[in-house]
Amino acid sequence: MTKRATRTIALIAIIIVALGFILFQSDLLSKKGPEPPIEEQASSPPPEARPAVPVEAVRISPEALRDVITVNGSTMPNEEVSITSEVPGKITKILFQEGNLVNKGDRLIQLDDEELNAERERLVVQRNLNEKIAERLEALYQKEGVSLQEYEIAVAEVEKVKAELSLLDAQLEKRVVLAPFSGRLGLRLVSEGSYLSPGTPIVNLVSINPIKLEFNIPEKYSQLAGRGTKITFRLDGDERDYPATVIAKEPQIDSDTRTLRLKASAPNPNGKILPGAFANVTVDLREFGQALLVPTQAVVPEMNTQNVYVYRSGKAEKLEVQTGLRRESLIQVTEGLSPGDTVITTGLLQIRPGADVTITKLN
Numbered sequence: 001m002t003k004r005a006t007r008t009i010a011l012i013a014i015i016i017v018a019l020g021f022i023l024f025q026s027d028l029l030s031k032k033g034p035e036p037p038i039e040e041q042a043s044s045p046p047p048e049a050r051p052a053v054p055v056e057a058v059r060i061s062p063e064a065l066r067d068v069i070t071v072n073g074s075t076m077p078n079e080e081v082s083i084t085s086e087v088p089g090k091i092t093k094i095l096f097q098e099g100n101l102v103n104k105g106d107r108l109i110q111l112d113d114e115e116l117n118a119e120r121e122r123l124v125v126q127r128n129l130n131e132k133i134a135e136r137l138e139a140l141y142q143k144e145g146v147s148l149q150e151y152e153i154a155v156a157e158v159e160k161v162k163a164e165l166s167l168l169d170a171q172l173e174k175r176v177v178l179a180p181f182s183g184r185l186g187l188r189l190v191s192e193g194s195y196l197s198p199g200t201p202i203v204n205l206v207s208i209n210p211i212k213l214e215f216n217i218p219e220k221y222s223q224l225a226g227r228g229t230k231i232t233f234r235l236d237g238d239e240r241d242y243p244a245t246v247i248a249k250e251p252q253i254d255s256d257t258r259t260l261r262l263k264a265s266a267p268n269p270n271g272k273i274l275p276g277a278f279a280n281v282t283v284d285l286r287e288f289g290q291a292l293l294v295p296t297q298a299v300v301p302e303m304n305t306q307n308v309y310v311y312r313s314g315k316a317e318k319l320e321v322q323t324g325l326r327r328e329s330l331i332q333v334t335e336g337l338s339p340g341d342t343v344i345t346t347g348l349l350q351i352r353p354g355a356d357v358t359i360t361k362l363n
Contacts, residue, residue: 052356055347057311058295058363062339065291065332066284067224067325073215073233073281075273078265079181079207083108085196087174096203098187102179109177109190109202116175120168127161134158183207184271208275211268213244215281216259224285225249231264233279241282242266242273292337293330298345299323308337309344309351311359316344318353 089111096108134154141151186204190196213233217225229246244266253260264281266273299321300307306323309316321336337343344357351357 052314052358053316053347053350054360055311055316055344055351055357056361056363057342057344057359058298059340059342060292060294060333060337062290062292065288065293065325067286067288069217069221069283069285071215071217071281071283073213073279075235075275075277075279076212076214077183077206077208077275078210078212079183080275081180081205083177083179083202083205084199085109085111085174085177085202086198087111087171088195088197089113089175091190091192091194091196094188094190094192096185096188098185098203101182101184102205103182104179106179107176108179108185109196111175111177111196113172113175116168116172120165120172123161123165123168127158127165130154130158130161177202179205181205181207206275208271208273209268210265211273211275212247213264213266213279213281214261215264215279215283216254216257216261217283219253219258219260221283221285222253222260225260225262225283229262230284231281232284233266233281235273235277235279288325288332291325292333292339293327294333294337294343295345296326296329296331298343298348299331299333300348308333309348309353310337311342311344311357314356314358316351316353316355316357 091109092112093110094108095110096102096106102108134151134157137146137151137154140146141148183205184207186206188203189201190203196202213231225246226249227246231244231246232241233244234241244264246262246264249262250260294308298308300309305320307318307320309318311317319336322334324332324334326332342359342362344351345363347357
């Protein structure tokens with residue numbers, strides 16, 4: 001046997017041994033088989049076997065709801081005027097006390113009228129004389145002792161003096177300054193003996209019953225407030241709520257602030273509310289008598305919708321709702337719910353539509 005043949009036989013023997021080993025290993029592996037993964041070995045309970053989610057809920061019922069806003073305002077007098085004189089003159093008498101209440105027509109200031117009274121006395125004498133002359137001429141005219149022209153001139157002289165007296169009486173009336181309306185006087189700004197020019201301030205007069213109130217509301221509420229709207233307001237340092245009613249509003253929106261200005265009136269019989277005070281104003285825009293309110297946490301926003309879960313026959317049912325007014329802890333639902341529905345308020349992250357739930361607390 002040659003050396004080459006010996007090498008060939010040895011190579012064939014090695015290949016046969018290797019094939020046998022491979023076949024032996026494959027047989028062992030096929031008998032053992034792969035073990036299932038741990039995840040598959042742990043059997044999961046069927047969906048119907050999952051425990052119910054404990055939740056809290058609230059049963060909703062209709063209730064009254066007021067739509068209100070709070071803004072800042074300022075009190076102002078019902079009427080206010082600075083008392084002045086129409087004519088010049090020296091003050092001879094001050095007929096009022098500072099801070100007192102006065103009625104319409106009360107005398108406040110007397111100006112010097114001595115010269116006017118003297119002139120009036122002269123005109124009275126002239127009028128009486130002219131009337132006597134006219135009477136005599138009338139008698140003569142009846143007897144054709146004087147002409148008609150002479151008699152008419154005498155009558156005209158009487159009428160002329162009467163007109164001068166009326167003018168003088170009007171001037172005398174202006175020498176007395178009267179209160180134009182009932183109200184309370186402020187501090188006087190003049191003294192007796194002062195010379196007044198027309199328009200010189202004498203004292204301020206204000207009427208504060210009723211008291212008026214001015215305030216602004218945002219533009220978006222302009223259609224909800226107007227004449228007759230009810231409001232309440234509070235003053236600094238006073239916890240009492242004062243009622244008032246809107247009596248007027250501006251005909252246009254302020255383009256700078258985008259607000260609408262309104263004026264309200266409130267009774268002030270004892271004069272406790274003073275003009276110029278800061279006021280915290282609450283405006284009643286509208287009222288809902290049958291509003292459905294749910295806790296704010298019960299509303300779940302999703303994309304462009306808002307939803308709530310209600311409890312029905314032991315399961316959670318998802319409903320799309322429309323919301324309205326918001327309060328600190330409540331929100332109005334305008335569509336999607338009915339009175340008597342039980343709205344789930346807790347466990348909202350653990351439940352899905354159709355999930356089993358059990359109510360642990362019902363409000």
